[in-house]
């Protein structure tokens with residue numbers, strides 16, 4: 001079996017991740033931050049260690065500014081619903097995932113003004129258009145760090161500079177890049193970074209988070225869920241302390257134990273080495289697929305402008321047929337269709353059919369990529 005669906009979720013998880021989750025359940029199964037007994041204290045220590053690991057990975061000064069959520073979607077919704085009010089203006093791009101577009105469309109119906117800047121047909125974002133879209137009422141600019149459809153990377157440093165120059169806040173959707181591309185939040189002072197734990201950070205499903213950068217005054221951001229935090233229990237009002245303000249209810253301790261182990265595993269391999277490996281695989285995929293008659297690769301040609309994700313179509317064949325044959329005849333597992341990102345597919349010209357998406361991971365080998373390319377060649381013939 002060749003697993004090329006890491007953009008959906010990474011698999012297999014490192015043994016260290018599984019072990020950390022087993023250890024949590026067997027040795028630290030208390031409710032973190034609630035009771036004062038040893039199992040609760042140990043659970044709290046493991047959750048805090050995961051916070052520290054994430055803070056170190058993104059060079060965040062204060063680990064308490066890492067807010068754990070269920071996934072990137074939850075983190076994005078927290079910013080959108082917590083920050084925006086009727087009359088505010090938001091700028092985003094035509095390459096976004098539905099994790100961004102659906103809450104934005106709902107907010108638009110409730111009076112938030114929305115500008116969607118169109119990207120080019122390979123996913124390239126025109127920074128000039130972002131700047132021209134910003135008005136005096138623009139409160140937030142939201143950009144996908146990398147497309148989950150074609151891998152195109154967006155220039156988040158420049159977007160941050162432009163938005164901040166005009167007094168707007170910046171939310172980066174790093175669902176596809178956390179653990180894959182180096183991100184330094186001291187060097188790039190964006191305001192909010194949403195990440196997911198189960199893709200490039202090799203944690204389990206049900207983990208993710210929002211990083212609120214140091215300069216953001218959290219009085220601006222209302223929580224979307226309120227409830228018990230284990231702290232300041234004498235008050236019926238939600239506490240303002242971080243991360244409790246945004247983390248009500250029992251956290252996913254077992255998942256966060258796995259996430260902490262995943263982040264440490266990524267750190268030990270080194271993000272630069274991971275990036276170099278994925279670029280090499282993306283190069284092989286691009287060259288191999290583009291050389292097959294009838295195969296059309298959608299997205300950037302240059303691998304330094306993308307993650308390892310490569311999307312393609314085969315002339316005269318439904319993507320579902322290609323995906324089904326890859327799985328059944330060749331053991332190649334990938335994702336076909338619209339990848340929860342209809343706007344991106346409209347931009348790339350692949351709506352409504354979608355594409356076949358190959359997404360290698362850290363443990364994918366060159367040989368596996370060669371086998372997958374050969375399988376596409378046979379199907380295209």
Ligand SMILES: Cc1ncc(COP(=O)(O)O)c(C=O)c1O
Pocket residue numbers: 007008070071072073074097099144146147148173175176196197208
């Ligand atoms: C670009 C992008 N944003 C957001 C998400 C949502 O991530 P999650 O499923 O962890 O909520 C995904 C997941 O595929 C994604 O690729």
